Amino acid sequence: MTPLPLADRYARFRESVFTGVAETLPGFAEPMTEMELQSLWFSGAFGSEFTTTDGRPLRIADFGVWNSGAGPDFTGCAIAIDGQTTRGDIELDPDARDWERHAHGANENFNRVVLHLFLHAPEERFYTRTSAHQEVPQLLLSATMLPEGLKPRRHQAPARLGRCALPLREMEPARVQSIIEAAAQHRLEIKSKRLHRSVAAQGREQAVYQALAQALGYRNNQQPFAILSQRLPLKKILQLDAVQREAWLFGVSGFLESVRSDDTEPATRSYLRQLWSEWWKLRSGAERWLDGRQLLRWKLNAIRPGNHPQRRLGALAALLRSWSAIITPLADATRWSQAAWRESLLGLKHEFWTTHYTLLSEEAAKPVALIGETRVQEMLANVAYPLLVPERTRLWAEYLELPALLDNQKVRLAVHRLFGEEGTRGSDFTQKLHHQQGLLQIYEDFCLEDDSACAGCPFPERLKDWS
Numbered sequence: 001m002t003p004l005p006l007a008d009r010y011a012r013f014r015e016s017v018f019t020g021v022a023e024t025l026p027g028f029a030e031p032m033t034e035m036e037l038q039s040l041w042f043s044g045a046f047g048s049e050f051t052t053t054d055g056r057p058l059r060i061a062d063f064g065v066w067n068s069g070a071g072p073d074f075t076g077c078a079i080a081i082d083g084q085t086t087r088g089d090i091e092l093d094p095d096a097r098d099w100e101r102h103a104h105g106a107n108e109n110f111n112r113v114v115l116h117l118f119l120h121a122p123e124e125r126f127y128t129r130t131s132a133h134q135e136v137p138q139l140l141l142s143a144t145m146l147p148e149g150l151k152p153r154r155h156q157a158p159a160r161l162g163r164c165a166l167p168l169r170e171m172e173p174a175r176v177q178s179i180i181e182a183a184a185q186h187r188l189e190i191k192s193k194r195l196h197r198s199v200a201a202q203g204r205e206q207a208v209y210q211a212l213a214q215a216l217g218y219r220n221n222q223q224p225f226a227i228l229s230q231r232l233p234l235k236k237i238l239q240l241d242a243v244q245r246e247a248w249l250f251g252v253s254g255f256l257e258s259v260r261s262d263d264t265e266p267a268t269r270s271y272l273r274q275l276w277s278e279w280w281k282l283r284s285g286a287e288r289w290l291d292g293r294q295l296l297r298w299k300l301n302a303i304r305p306g307n308h309p310q311r312r313l314g315a316l317a318a319l320l321r322s323w324s325a326i327i328t329p330l331a332d333a334t335r336w337s338q339a340a341w342r343e344s345l346l347g348l349k350h351e352f353w354t355t356h357y358t359l360l361s362e363e364a365a366k367p368v369a370l371i372g373e374t375r376v377q378e379m380l381a382n383v384a385y386p387l388l389v390p391e392r393t394r395l396w397a398e399y400l401e402l403p404a405l406l407d408n409q410k411v412r413l414a415v416h417r418l419f420g421e422e423g424t425r426g427s428d429f430t431q432k433l434h435h436q437q438g439l440l441q442i443y444e445d446f447c448l449e450d451d452s453a454c455a456g457c458p459f460p461e462r463l464k465d466w467s
C-alpha cells in the first residue's frame with residue numbers, strides 16, 4: 001500500500017500534541033504526562049542503582065539539572081557504568097523509539113547524551129545512537145522500581161461495614177491500638193524510604209524543599225509543586241532576592257502570564273508590576289517551560305480560595321525567605337525542635353499574600369495565616385518525622401502524641417469499614433495522627449486490594465494471631 005503523503009505528517013503533528021497530554025504509560029494505572037514522568041525520575045523515585053538493557057551495573061552519581069532550554073531533558077549528569085564514571089546528559093522518553101521519532105539521532109545537541117531512559121521498548125532490539133555515531137547506554141524504567149506508596153493503587157473501596165468489624169469489636173482496645181500503631185509505623189517507614197531516596201538523589205535541603213512544596217500543593221496540586229521545585233532548585237532560587245524569586249515562581253508556574261493586570265485591584269497591580277519588572281529579564285531562560293506542552297497542569301476545580309495554588313505559592317515564597325529557620329531543625333535529628341519548627345511555619349508572613357487568596361481576589365478584611373495548623377500537621381507527618389525518625393527512633397514517641405487534625409475522606413471510609421458508625425470504638429482510634437495514618441495503611445493494604453467484598457480478605461483471620 002502506498003502511504004498517503006499527509007498521513008505521516010498528521011501522525012507526527014498529533015503525537016506532538018499528545019506528549020503534553022496525560023497518557024497511561026506502561027505499568028502506571030494513572031494517566032501521566034512525560035513531564036510528570038521526568039519529575040519522578042529527577043526526584044530519585046526510581047532509585048539510583050540499575051542494570052542497563054545490555055546487563056551492566058549502572059549508578060547515577062549526579063542527576064544533573066533539569067534543562068530549561070533546547071536539547072536533552074537533564075544536563076550536567078554523572079553516571080557510572082561498570083564502575084567507570086562518565087559526565088554528560090540524560091534523555092527520558094516514554095518509548096525508546098521516540099529518540100528517532102523526535103530526530104535526536106540527527107541532532108548535535110544530543111551528542112553529549114550518556115544515558116537514554118524509557119518506559120517502553122519494541123520487541124526487536126532498538127539502539128540509541130547520536131549523530132556522531134556513538135551508541136548510548138539504555139535503561140528500561142518500570143513502575144515496579146518505584147517505592148511502595150508511589151505504586152499505582154485503586155482509588156476507593158465501597159462505604160460499608162467490613163467482615164473485620166466483628167473481630168475488631170471483640171478485641172481488647174490495647175490490641176487494636178497495637179495493630180493500628182504498627183500499621184502507622186509501617187506507613188512512616190514507607191514515607192521515610194521515599195524521602196531518603198530523594199535525599200540520596202538531590203541532597204537533603206533540596207529533598208526537604210521539594211517535599212514541603214508538595215505539601216503546599218494539597219491533594220490536587222502536589223505534582224505541579226514538585227515539578228516547580230525541581231525546575232527552580234533551592235541552590236538557584238536562594239541566590240536571588242525576594243522579588244526575583246517570586247518572579248521566577250509565578251512566572252514559571254504560568255500564573256503571571258495568565259493574569260491581565262487590568263482585571264486586578266490596585267494592590268495586586270502594584271505587586272504584579274514588581275514581579276514583571278524582574279520576570280521580563282528572566283523569561284528567556286525559561287522558554288521551554290512556557291511552551292504549551294511543558295506548562296504546569298494546575299487543578300483549579302473545586303478548590304477553596306484559601307487552598308488556591310497562587311496563595312500556596314505565596315506561602316512557598318514566604319517559606320523561602322525564612323529558609324534558614326525552616327531547615328536548621330531538620331539539618332540533623334539532634335537539632336530537631338517541634339515547637340520551634342511549628343512556630344517558624346505558623347509565623348510566616350507576606351506583605352501581599354497574607355491578605356490575598358489569588359491574583360484576582362479582593363483584599364481580605366483581615367490577615368489570614370499563610371500556613372495553618374493543619375498544613376503544619378501535614379508537613380510533620382510527611383516531611384519532618386519521615387526524615388528524622390529513622391535517624392533518631394526516640395522521636396517515634398513524640399510522633400505518637402500528635403493530635404489528629406487532618407480531615408481525610410479516606411480515613412472516614414476506613415473507620416466506617418473497620419468499626420461501623422455505631423459506638424465509640426471508631427472515635428477512640430481516630431484521636432491521634434498515628435491512628436489516622438495506621439487506618440489509612442490498613443485501608444490501602446487490605447480494603448483497596450480486596451476484590452471479594454471482604455470474603456477473601458485475610459485481615460479478619462490475621463487479627464486472631466496478633467498479640
Ligand code: SF4
Pocket residue numbers: 161162163164165417418442443446447448450453454457458459460
Ligand atoms: S477488605 Fe478486609 S480490612 Fe477491609 S473492611 Fe473488608 S475485611 Fe476489613
